[in-house]
Amino acid sequence: MDLRYAPHPDDAKGYDTAALRRHFLMENLFQANEIHLTYSTVDRVVVGGVLPTTDSVALTAPKEIGSPTFLARREMGVFNVGAPGRVVVDGTTHEMGKRDALYIGKESVDVRFESVDPTDPAKFYLMSTPAHARFETRLIRQDQAKTMAVGDGATSNKRVIYQYILPGVCETSQLVMGLTQLEPGSMWNTMPAHSHGRRCEVYFYFDLAENARIFHLMGEPTETRHIVVKSDELVISPSWSIHSGVGTSNYAFIWGMGGDNVDYTDMDWIPMETLR
Helix, strand or coil: EEEEEEHHHHCCCCCCCHHHHHHHHHCCCEEECCEEEEEECCCCCCCEECHHHHHHCCCCCHCCCCCCCCCCCEEEEEEECCCCCEEEEEEEEEEEEECCEEECCCCCCEEEEECCCCCCCCCCEEEEEEECCCCCEEEEHHHHHHCECCHHHHHHCCCCEEEEEEEEEEECCCCCEEEEEEEECCCCCCCCCCCCCCCEEEEECCCCCCCEEEEEEEEEEHHHHHEEEEECEEEEEEECCEEEEEEEEEEEEEHHHHHCCCCCCCCCEEHHHHHC
16 A cells, blocks of 8 residues: 655645656556555545456455455445456455446445456456445446547547446445546547546546557646656546646546545636646
């Protein structure tokens, strides 16, 4: 379990490239038969990855969680971005193909991650937030997600948004998650940019070619910064930060939010003339 503290925007203005990456970027999420987690004081989110190969990998509660079990006071979203796998929650097995999601409710105790074929493992991306109420664990396949086709090829941002974990699809306490796929020829996401002062947002990028990169934009609207990201890496954007990006080719990412509400449309759009 890595620990990251929430920087004040006045401090972040002075960060060089190394400091930006140290505070906001998470790398090396997938290690064989391990759970690699990062605990952020930004809205108390926990993010990470699991790569089960030969073993069934159990979710335990590190000291930073402060509870006897990881989900005693938390909920979790799980996305499989690898080969077929399964997640076993309190004895119930959930078979997960690529781009399937699983919402795991508060007070779940025994959670285990497994691959169907150890030589071609599943890759589970995790995000967890505190929860004030319990909702039922639920598997959401990609064809069950709410879809939105947005953008335009003329502005290089034609994409499909898949909403998996949010009201109307899967009820939660505060966690909201989904997946965005940019179409070939489109590289821009969310421009004009936005922020939302009532919650953070985490971007996990995946399915990029080895030499492809994303220029993830963040920072205050008048003090923008960028982080260069490769596949299977993520960036945590605090509530004061914009979150947008452009890639060297089209790409996919999983977005997740935690904070005051579960309203997907709660965004503060930034006029283009404001950006610096």
